[in-house]
């Protein structure tokens with residue numbers, strides 16, 4: 001299979017602030033590619049540029065050999081997308097909205113198929129203004145998929161979905177990918193992306209810092225330890241002094257990429273500083289470990 005999307009050296013500034021710096025990557029046909037990065041890294045900006053929604057300052061986007069820009073949308077005929085919040089007409093039913101978005105070709109079949117695939121049958125004929133957050137989100141995803149696009153761009157698709165809906169969505173996307181559909185998906189739910197994606201792009205400060213297969217990235221994550229302590233601030237100060245590589249996740253210390261002896265050194269530093277250690281747990285190699293190891297210097301949110 002070939003490449004469906006090529007993003008070539010994309011630069012983008014908002015006013016004086018440059019948010020994308022020479023972003024380069026590609027998406028292969030039939031692959032699910034996860035785009036991950038801290039808040040403000042530039043994920044939505046990349047997706048909007050791919051959809052020709054915002055002008056860029058340099059570089060280019062190519063979908064199946066056709067360029068995309070703010071004035072050139074031809075290549076987007078075969079692209080479905082959900083960016084930020086689903087656009088919903090409150091007084092139309094979900095079914096009417098899907099009919100509005102569906103191309104003429106096989107319209108009824110495509111609408112019925114996606115309603116069934118997304119499990120929306122029970123409420124699809126009610127006005128969308130009565131939908132819950134998760135129902136609206138599902139409708140937004142259904143709109144992105146209804147025309148069987150070759151490439152699908154989804155920004156935080158799992159927002160508001162319950163665990164069963166997340167699993168159903170994963171099964172649906174994996175099934176579509178096995179038939180050749182390509183996906184670029186951003187999410188902060190790394191554990192879900194781990195189950196869903198073939199490839200991962202890690203974005204930090206508007207630059208791709210890693211493009212790898214999920215398997216390779218998980219293996220590169222190294223061993224991490226989660227340490228629960230009674231005083232987080234004191235623990236952070238002690239570990240910074242001891243030059244331990246760590247991050248804070250869910251109010252616990254995560255020691256990253258730990259070489260032999262480093263766990264001992266970190267525990268010693270904590271005990272010496274008078275920090276009470278509640279639990280220490282070794283984590284499996286995972287995407288979260290790899291992600292944190294690559295962006296751990298950057299805990300602060302960008303303005």
Ligand SMILES: Nc1ncnc2c1ncn2[C@@H]1O[C@H](COP(=O)(O)OP(=O)(O)OP(=O)(O)O)[C@@H](O)[C@H]1O
Nearest residue numbers: 014019037038039040041042043044045046302303
């Ligand atoms: N229209 C805009 N005008 C000015 N600055 C913007 C605009 N859109 C985005 N930015 C800035 O560009 C940077 C990247 O934003 P973007 O929304 O792409 O990040 P993100 O990685 O999607 O973040 P998040 O994970 O929080 O959704 C941020 O610093 C943001 O403030």
